[in-house]
Amino acid sequence: MTKSLTSLSLSTLAVSCALSFGVANAEEPISIIEPAKITEPEKVELGKMLFFEPRLSMSGFISCNSCHNLSLGGVDALPTSIGHEWQQGPINSPTVLNADFMLAQFWDGRAKDLKEQAAGPIANPKEMGYTHDLAVDTIRSMPAYVARFEKIYGSEEVNIDRITDAIATFEKTLVTPHSDFDKYLQGDKNAISADAKAGYQVFKDQGCTACHNGPAVGGTMYMKMGLVKPFHTDNPSEGRKAVTGLEADKFVFKVPTLRNIELTYPYFHDGSVWTLEEAVNTMADIQLGQALTEQETKQMVEFLKTLTGEQPQITLPILPPSNANTPRPVPFK
Amino acid sequence: MTKSLTSLSLSTLAVSCALSFGVANAEEPISIIEPAKITEPEKVELGKMLFFEPRLSMSGFISCNSCHNLSLGGVDALPTSIGHEWQQGPINSPTVLNADFMLAQFWDGRAKDLKEQAAGPIANPKEMGYTHDLAVDTIRSMPAYVARFEKIYGSEEVNIDRITDAIATFEKTLVTPHSDFDKYLQGDKNAISADAKAGYQVFKDQGCTACHNGPAVGGTMYMKMGLVKPFHTDNPSEGRKAVTGLEADKFVFKVPTLRNIELTYPYFHDGSVWTLEEAVNTMADIQLGQALTEQETKQMVEFLKTLTGEQPQITLPILPPSNANTPRPVPFK
Known part of the structure; x- marks a missing residue:
């Protein structure tokens, strides 16, 4: 009887909580x-381009979206990720959705924010396998990108700070x-x-x-x-x-x-x-x-x-073509 | 003088041609x-989902869009493609843009149309590395997909014929x-x-x-x-x-x-x-x-x-989640 009474009391409590x-x-x-409140639409658009940009990887094949797939809740839906040359990643890919609400980035919090995080995988030999210098050379080689950097940042300079700033600005819009x-x-x-x-x-x-x-x-x-x-x-x-x-x-x-x-x-x-x-x-x-x-x-x-929210509506960016000045991808040794 | 005269004549000819x-x-x-004239929008939408569906591959990582990237003119911009387990493909990935105008598909024309083509990479051990049976089991496991098949094809049956028909119907809209x-x-x-x-x-x-x-x-x-x-x-x-x-x-x-x-x-x-x-x-x-x-x-x-046309505006599809009945991807042996 006592047990029944307790159950009943808990149920009543639950209902009264629910009503409040x-x-x-x-x-x-x-x-x-x-x-998301978008105050810098041009930077968001540039960040989206860079988020979908496979030429930020050594192979020319892996983009941010490869492991943070916005068709799949911002993850790759794999135990651990596939990286450059099919290397097995060390840890489960966290979702990029609502990531700006996190106190820090990565499972171990080693990056203080989205901007710092975005720099990591590009240069990680097990992930995108590129270097920041080559990433900058790649983006800088394309006039259509340079024009966007100039318009957004006030000068033509392309650097990893601006690249990751733009990616982070896009990622901040990925709320549900x-x-x-x-x-x-x-x-x-x-x-x-x-x-x-x-x-x-x-x-x-x-x-x-x-x-x-x-x-x-x-x-x-x-x-x-x-x-x-x-x-x-x-x-x-x-x-x-x-x-x-x-x-x-x-x-x-x-x-x-x-x-x-x-x-x-x-x-x-x-x-x-x-x-x-x-x-x-x-x-x-x-x-x-x-x-x-x-x-x-x-x-x-x-x-x-019930915690599944409206997924970001993403129009796939159209990326500018490489040219003779663009570092060529190295997909195979 | 003769040479100059000839040049002049050719120029004149060129101009008169241009005017016509x-x-x-x-x-x-x-x-x-x-x-594109879209007469079956629901089938196009389903086909788009399947085109972006990495779970049609053994690894759960490679979709049609991986090698026919609609951000990059419908190609991967690599000499030859990266396939399952980073295998090197045998040939350059042809663009999926305007592909329905081709007399046949693949460089050697071995598929008579887009539908027949779409079945190839899914089961090619060097590309998506899956089987048609597993691809069908995967799509069939997700109620949101099954509901779309039922609405479009009149019954709940999911098979490779319907999967590739939907993909091809989407691809036919990829004109520029x-x-x-x-x-x-x-x-x-x-x-x-x-x-x-x-x-x-x-x-x-x-x-x-x-x-x-x-x-x-x-x-x-x-x-x-x-x-x-x-x-x-x-x-x-x-x-x-x-x-x-x-x-x-x-x-x-x-x-x-x-x-x-x-x-x-x-x-x-x-x-x-x-x-x-x-x-x-x-x-x-x-x-x-x-x-x-x-x-x-x-x-x-x-x-x-000047032959670069308007690229298809693609809203990234949101794919339904896997569940306990969905075959799990095998990204690593």
């Missing part, structure tokens, strides 16, 4: 995502507003199902929101992967330890966003888990020491699917 | 490209109308420069139009590469011989389109030539036994650049 959403948004651990969950938070009580509402309650009750909060439902802090039980993986990444050198930071990673999580499988920094059900249960187990009921898992997954 | 353009279109070896040269043909005498006009005259006078004619300025016939002098290449492709088995078809290839040729470098079936100047001179030499003057080459290149 949208009114008292400030009390919610998740905040809505606003549509108007998810069903945001509509629900804004007062549309029918925007999500009863199961999703219950799942959100489980999400909060279990303490998931301790880490997964803010507009991106994540990305506001670092946390150890395997907080109460170890996470078993073949992936050698040690997370923040690689940045800070501290043993205490071993296996500490940036908390990933749960926005569009239905699209950004496979999950975790090693990309080892393919279903939301397994991801939810694993997180409950190793981070919180909780075992969810089958129903709770199902409800949580329903909730998570 | 646009009026007597029927007499021109090149016809204009009309904008409104080039400066087409405007010129339609009577706008200022649409192209005097050099380009002179280049067109050289193009006709030298006999280039014997092979490069029709709306795509090519693609209407097969021709031996190295008609009057041998073409030296390391590329082992033997062209039509591989299809017909005839020794006479050795090194006979489909005449490529010259539409958007400024964008579709590097040139020839082996992708060995990077500049239009060299391509023009090589063609004049080995196909026609002619040596062009520096000015003629320059003018011809100016003319060829």
